[in-house]
Amino acid sequence: MSFKDLQLNRPILRAIAETGYNDPTLVQEKTIPLVLNKKDVIVSAQTGTGKTAAFALPILRLLFDKQDASKKGKKIRALIVSPTRELAIQIGENFKNYSTYTNLRNTVVYGGTSIEPQIDILKKGVDILIATPGRLLDLHKQDIVNLDYVETLVLDEADLMLDMGFIDDVKKIERLCTKEKQILLFSATIPYKVEQLANTILKTPERVEVTPNSSTSKNINQMLYYVPKRNKIELCLHLLRNTIKGSILIFRRTKFGVEKLEQTLLKNGYKVDSIHGDKSQNLRQEALKNFKLNNINILIATDVAARGIDINNLDAVINFDLPNIPETYVHRIGRTARAGNVGASYSFCSADEKNYVKTIQQLIQFQIDVIDEHPYPLDPKAKPIIHKSKKTGSKHKKGRKSAASKKKKKRWY
Template identity: 80%
Template sequence: MSFKDLQLINPLLKAIEEQGYTIPTLVQQKTIPLVLAKKDVITSAQTGTGKTAAFALPILQLLFEKQDAPKGGKKIKALIVSPTRELALQIGNNFKAYGRHTNLRATVIFGGTSIEPQIDVLTKGVDILVATPGRLIDLHKQEMVDLSHVEILVLDEADLMLDMGFIDDVKHIESLCPKQKQILLFSATMPFKVEQLANTILTQPERIEVAQTSSAAKTVGQILYYVPKRNKIELCLHLLRNEIKGSILIFRRTKFGVDKLEQTLIKNGYQVETLHGDKSQTDRQTALKKFKSGMVNILIVTDVAARGIDINELDAVINFDLPNIPETYVHRIGRTGRAGNSGMSYSFCSADEKNYVQTIQQLIQVQIPVEEQHPYPLDPKAKAIVHKPKQSGSKHKKGRKSQASKKKKKRWY
């Protein structure tokens, strides 16, 4: 099947060709015709399956006939809500690339950066708005965003949006748009919360499921290392010296963990960049640019910061901390071995993470091979370290007087 078979118009076909794409991915083949038919759609597909184009192309086509501004200027006809700034920027870039032979105008708004330039663009009028929930609601309160003309609402990475606590924001945004509209919901996984949200706001949606999210990429080799928590950094350095080469993405659970590992690797002479929620937008973009251009070959990230970043040509993923949600593991390792390339994933498991390995293996239906020949093996009997809560206050009993002093009833006062 070609993009032409999907009944796309020439200005879009030309832009797709210029981007170097020839054959639509499975998610595009299934989603585009339904969006063009103006149906509500729920698509369950992982990052890296080409889902942005699956909604961007048909939206551009549906708005193409109305692309010339009426007297009052352009109105927001399509709204795409995205959980993170990186993802929003990426979606915005896709709209610009695919819509370059149309007169449709798209812009991106997100927090963590100056609001004035975003207001300027909105005042001039746009057809397509890509936004993160917080900044969108801020601008709506300031009456800088008018959602009363929205015809198509897209909720991208819905599962992540709900994980990040945006459920009330999403419902509020949906209520600010007209009742009659087309809604497209994209989610990598379909937990109960996403199903509930879909049931409350979508009308008789068509469902599309592409490649069960549980199937770990076939082109990714997986290795598991059992290692004491305190030795994880040494094991990481050992593998970087002897085994893992090329462009490497390292996942840590916390921002603190990301920073700590970055300092150690830099001390050991590695070229490293990091991504996490506390970084400014400029720092994030600089870090991504350096990694994509090959100026640095190691990028250390948290799951939330990494979600939706488009990085091709990855050689390896290191799960420095194992995720407690098994689907997250599938996402992480799926970032390497894309588009038919092969890649490797290395996972470090300490005593307190053994349960995570079990749930991951149940989900992917694969026994992950264990590498026992390494300098920092974990004692098979090792138990998870339980940190006792600190006792508050003094270790001495209440009342500082000794028994003897209490007996001496006579006081000098």
């Protein structure tokens, strides 16, 4: 099947051709006709399957006939809600590329940056708005954003949106739009709470499922290193010196962990940067840009900060901390070996993460190769360190004499 078979018009087909895509991906093939038929749709597809185009292209086609309103007369007819700033920016870039030969205008609004320039653009009028929940509701409160004309509402990365605590915001945004709108819900996984949300706001939705969430690419060489927690940084340095080369994405569970590893690698002369929630938007964009331009070859990230980010030609992924959700492992390593390339993943497992390995292997139905030949092996009998909280208060049982009072004291009587 080609894009021409999907009832897209010439200006959009021309823009697609210029971005270098020839044939639609599976998720695009299945989703685009449903969107053009004005159906509500739930799409379960992972990053890297081309799902942004699966909603961007049909939305542009549906809005094409209404594109010639004067700038001031433009109303927001499509609203895309995205959990993170990086994702919103990326979606905005896609819309910009695909709408090159139309008069449709789109803009992106997100928090962590000045609101004034965003207000100026919105006042000039846009057809398509891509937004993070918090900033969107701020702008609505200030009467800058009017959602009365929204025909299509897209909830992208719904599972992440709910994990980040945006459920009430999402429901509020849905209520602010017209009742007649079409809703498209995209999610890497469909856990119970996403299912619940879909049941409350979608009308008899069509379902599109692309590749089960448990599949990992055959082109990824997956390796597992058992290592004491205290030696993970040494093991990482050892592998970077001797084994892992090229562009590398390292995942850590916490922002503090990201910072700590970044400082160590910088001290050891590596070209490295990081993205996490506490960094300003500009710094995060700068880090991504430098990584894509090969000014740095190592990027350290938390899962939330890295979700949905398109990084092509990635040579290796290091799971410095193993994820406690097995699907997250699939997302992480799926960033390498894209578009038929070969990649590698290196996972560090300490004693308290052994259970995570079990659940990951059950999900992917695959035994990950264990590499024993390294300088920091984990003692097979090592038990996880359990940190007990120090009890406060008296160390003496009530009603008992203290050691001091038991000593023979001279009495005055």
